[in-house]
Amino acid sequence: MSEYVVELKNATKRFPGVVALKNMQLAVKPGEILGLIGENGAGKSTLIKVLTGVHQADEGQIFVDGVEQHFKNPNDSAAAGIACVYQELNIEKLLSITDNIFINKWIKGKGGLLDYSAMHKKAKEVMASLGQDVDPTKPAGNFGMGVQQMIEIAKAVLINAKMIIMDEPTSSLGEKEVEQLMKTCRELKSRGIGIVFVSHKLEELFELCDRVTVIRDGEYISTKPIDEWDNDSLITAMVGRSLDNQFPKEFGTKSAEPMLQAEHLMEAGVLRDVSFEAYGGQILGFAGLVGAGRTETMRAIFGADPLDSGKIIIKGKEVQIKSPSQAIKAGIAFLTEDRKGQGLVLAQSIRTNLILANMKGFSDGPFLNEKRILEAGEKNIASLRIKTPSIDEIVGQLSGGNQQKVVIGKWVNTDADIFIFDEPTRGIDVGAKVEVYNVMNDLVKQGKCVIMVSSEMPEILGMSDRVIVMRGGEVMADVDRDSKHFNQEDLMKAAWGGKLDD
C-alpha cells in the first residue's frame, strides 16, 4: 500500500497553444487536509478537472491507494472514490435535500419505484453526521449556502469517497458557516478521508491544513507541512516574487466636510436607525458578519431598495434617491457584491459593459459616440490592466479578476464622487486584489470618497482610514485608524455585539 490515498505524478496537460499543467504532482494522505493554493490561472481548475476525470492528462499517472487508474470521465473518478465540491454548487434548488443527495443514486423499492422513506432516513443521517439537523424533505433552496454545500459533501460521503476536493468552499459562506465547514472537514479527516482544500484565504489554510501545496503557472512549486510555511513564504511561492505589501495603503487628504451623510436610515426588518458619515479622500470600511445589513445599507443609499425613512445628504445637501439612476446622477457609484448577477451583462462585450452606467455621457443626443467609447474603453483596459484579446471580447469569457476590473471601469467612467465597493476582491487572486486596492488608492488621492464593504478583516484593517462595524442592521462601532480599537479583536468583538469602551 502506498502512503497516499491519491497520488498524481508528472501530469502534463496541453491545450492547443498552451501547456496548462507541466509535470504537475499532488499527493494526499488518508486522513489529511492538504491545502492547494495558487493564483487564478495557475492551473488549479485544470488540476482538479484531471483528478475528477473531466479532462484527461496527456502524460502522467494517477494512483488511488497505490493502484494506477485511468479516468476517462467523471464517473470513473467517482467510482475510484474521488469527489469534488465545486465552487459553483450543483444544487437543484427546487428539489428536496434528499433528491439532491440521491440524484442518480436513487434507492429503489419494490417494482422499481423510488423508496423515499429509506432515502429520507439516510439523508437525515448523513446530514446529521455533518452537523446539520435539517428536514431532508424541504427544498434545498430554502437553506443557506452553508447547508447547500453540506448537501454536496453529503453526496461525496454517500459514495464513500476516499478523497474530497473542495474548490474555494468558503468564498460564499458566512463566518459561522465557515466554522461549521471546518468542523466538518476535521470530522471527515478523522474518518480517514483525504481532503484537498483550495482557498485564496491564507488564514484558513493555517487554521485547517496539515500540509500545503503551492502551484504556479501550471507547475508544481512546493509542498510543505503547514508549520514550515508563513504568510510571506506562501505568497512568495505563489506569485514567484515577494509582494512586499499585500495591502498597499496610501493616504489621501480628508475633506473638511463629509461627502455623504446617512441619517437614521430605517427599513423594516433590515435596517435599524443607521447613521454614518463618509469623507472625501478616505476609505471608509464597513465590517461585520454576513447578514449584518451592510449590503442592504448600501443598496438603500443607492436607491436599489426602498427606505422606510431616513435622510441622505450629499455634500451638505439633502437628496431624494428613489432609483439607481437618481443615485448615479447624485454622484454615487455602486460596485455590487455579485458581479455576475448584478454588475455585468455577461453576454455583451467589454466595450458595452464599460459604458453601461454612463450611456448619456457617451452619446451625442440619442446617438452613441463610438470614437469616445473606444478611447475610454482602451484607456480603461490599459489603466486597469484588463487582460483581454480585444475590447470586443464577451465579458463572460474573462476571468473573475478581469470581470471585476470591467465593473470597476464601468463605474470609473461615470465621474462619480462617492464609490461604494461591496466585497470588491471576493474570489479574485492576490495579484488582482492589489490592483483593485491601487484603484481605490487613486480614487482617494483624487479626493473621492470610497466606501468599502468587506468581510475580510485583514483587508478592512489594511485599507480603511476609518471603520464602521454593523450587526443586525445597526451600527455598532465607528473606529478611526488611529484609535486603539483599530485591531481585529476589537472589531470582531463589535461585530458579535460587544461594546467597545472609549
Place this chain on the structure above:
Amino acid sequence: MTKSKKSSNLMTYAGTFGALLILCIIFTIFSRNFLTFSNFMSILRQSSFNCLLSVGMLLCLITAGIDLSVGANATFCACLAGMMVNKGVNNSFVLIVVIIVAGVLIGWINGTLLTRLHLPHPFVSTLGMKNVLWGAGLIVTGSQMVSFSGLNGVMWLGSASIGSFPVSFVMVIIIYIIMHVLLTRTSLGRSIYCAGGNPEATRLSGINSANVLTFCYVISGLMAALAGLVSIGRSGICNGVNAIQPYDTDAIASCIIGGASFMGGKGTMLGTMLGALIIQTLRNGFTLLSIDSAMQNSILGLVIIGAVLLDVTRERMEAKARRLAAK
C-alpha cells in the same frame, strides 16, 4: 478591431444570404414563372406583413422575451376598423388613427404586465393577450368578415405601388433602416441588448430597465397595427378568424433564421429581413410548384429547425475556438 468585428458580422449574414440565393436558384430551375420581375414584386408585397411583425418580435426576442400576440393584435386592429366601418365611419384618417392607437395601447399593456405588474415571463402575458384579442376581434365584427371596398385611404398602404414596387415594402425598408440605426447606434438600442442580457445589472447601472422593456412591446404593438393596416389593403377585408393564423410563429421564425436567440441579446434587422424573405420565398416558390400547403408547413418547419441547428453549431464551434485561443 472594429473592422474584424464588422467583417465577421457580414460573414454571419453570408450563410443566410446564401440560403436565400440557393432557394432562388432551385425555384428558378423548377419553375419558369419564378424568376420574373412581377413575381419578385409579389414576394415583396406578400412579405411586408410578416416583415412588420418581425420588427416587434425581434425587439422582444433581444430582451429575452417574446410577443405571441402580434398576429392577433394585427387582426384585432383591422377588425376594430371593420367595426367602425359597420357603424358608418368612413373617414380613412380616423380609421388609421384608431388602428394605430389600438395597436400601441395593446403593446403598452403587454409591456406593463411584464414590467410593472411583474408577470413572470411575457410568454404568459402575450399568450393570454393573443386569446383575448382573438375573441375580441370576433366579437367586435360579430364574427363576420367586413369589406373595406371604397375606402381607398385605408387600403392605400397595403395595395398601392410606385411603378410596380409595393408601397408597403417601401415602408418596411424605411422602418428597417430606422430600427437598424436605433439598435446599433443609439444608447436606447444598446440598453435594449443589455436589458435583455441582465435586467438587474442594467437597472443598477442607472438604466430604467422597465421603460426599456415596455418600449419594446409598444413598438411591437405599433408594428402589429401597421401590419393590420397592410392586411386590409391587401385583402380588402378584415376577418377575426385570422387571429389564430401562424403569424406569430412566422415572425419568430424570421428572427431566429436571421440570427436572434431565445436567450436574448442577439439579433439584427438585416438578418431578420433575410429571414422574412426566406420564408416568403419558400411559400411563394412552393405555391408556384403547386406543392400543397400541408407540405409547405412541414418543409417550413424543417427549415426553422435546420437554421437554428446551424446557428447553435456555429456558436459552439466559435466558443470552442475562443477557448482554445484563450488557453
